[in-house]
Amino acid sequence: MIKKVLPWITLVTMGIAIYMVFSPASAIYGPAGEVLGASFRIFYFHVPLAWVSYLAFFIVFISSVSYLRTREQRWDVFASSSAEIGVIFCGLVLITGPIWA
Numbered sequence: 001m002i003k004k005v006l007p008w009i010t011l012v013t014m015g016i017a018i019y020m021v022f023s024p025a026s027a028i029y030g031p032a033g034e035v036l037g038a039s040f041r042i043f044y045f046h047v048p049l050a051w052v053s054y055l056a057f058f059i060v061f062i063s064s065v066s067y068l069r070t071r072e073q074r075w076d077v078f079a080s081s082s083a084e085i086g087v088i089f090c091g092l093v094l095i096t097g098p099i100w101a
Contacts, residue, residue: 010081017052042100049093056086
């Protein structure tokens with residue numbers, strides 16, 4: 001059963017994560033900061049990427065602890081999937097950071 005549900009959970013999670021990253025229209029239309037000017041807009045894009053990566057790695061932690069307690073394979077698969085998502089978003093954080101530096 002979990003093998004049928006897990007792809008849908010992954011798809012929904014990725015959809016929510018992508019929405020969290022790309023939803024702030026204020027990154028384009030938002031006001032520039034008083035001191036930093038246009039580089040202030042990095043906070044509308046770069047910081048949500050970092051939060052999603054932190055969330056993904058926190059899910060890895062929780063899933064790994066659950067796997068060690070129960071030895072159920074589904075927790076290991078869930079941790080592995082979340083780690084992949086975390087690495088992708090962490091890479092995006094590293095790419096977008098120097099753009100506005």
